[in-house]
Amino acid sequence: MGKGNKVTGTRSVNDVDKANWTPSLVNMFCDACVKEIECGGKPHHHFTKSGWKNVMDDFNKRAGVSYNRGQLKNKWVNLKKDYLLWKELIGKDIGLGWDSIKKTVDVDDSWWKNCIGAIDGVHVPACINPKHQVPFIGRKGIPTQNGMDACNFDMQFIFCWAGWEGSAHDTRIFYAALRRQHINFPHPPEGNLRILKL
Secondary structure, X not given: OOOOOOOOOOOOOOOOOOOOOOHHHHXXXXXXXXXXXXXXXXXXXXOOHXXXXXXXXXXXXXXXXXXXXXXXXXXXXXXXXXXXXXXXHHHOOOOEEEEOOOOEEEEOHHHXXXXXXXXXXXXXXXXXXXXXXXXXXXXXXXXXXXXXXXXXXXOOEEEEEEEEEOOOOHHHHHHHHHXXXXXXXXXXXXXXXXXXXX
């Protein structure tokens, strides 16, 4: 077996595999990191070798997975980047804040003045002729179609564009919708396009 690919009674993940991080796994990982920091496993800027081992053992046991040290370190680095960006946004006078009671973004009403609604992409499993499947196989490893939907604040669909290949990035679909007048994408008023992805 390759390095980091232990066979246990839990799911196993190879070194080359990307870890699948659900919100509950992220919480368990953060809990394991905090626990190890409190035990002295991160004396300065980095976890010690034994600190990482303790985090890995604690997390894998709680989560029922077999993520390796590299995958956990990757997550640590990405969480740190997200945190630093968030801290920078909160620190600037841009009208963006955090409501710790509701656990939601707190922004001034002026942010939403000309807002049309919310946009999201969705991957739907698809049956595609095997000769044409390759572009439809995305990160999930199965053929899917990607689509973009927009809802207004009454939760009514005001736009839907389905049929994109599963490997198409949401941003690509969004910009294509902005360029193609014939599909009637609900454009925001001129000069009021703001995209906030959290």
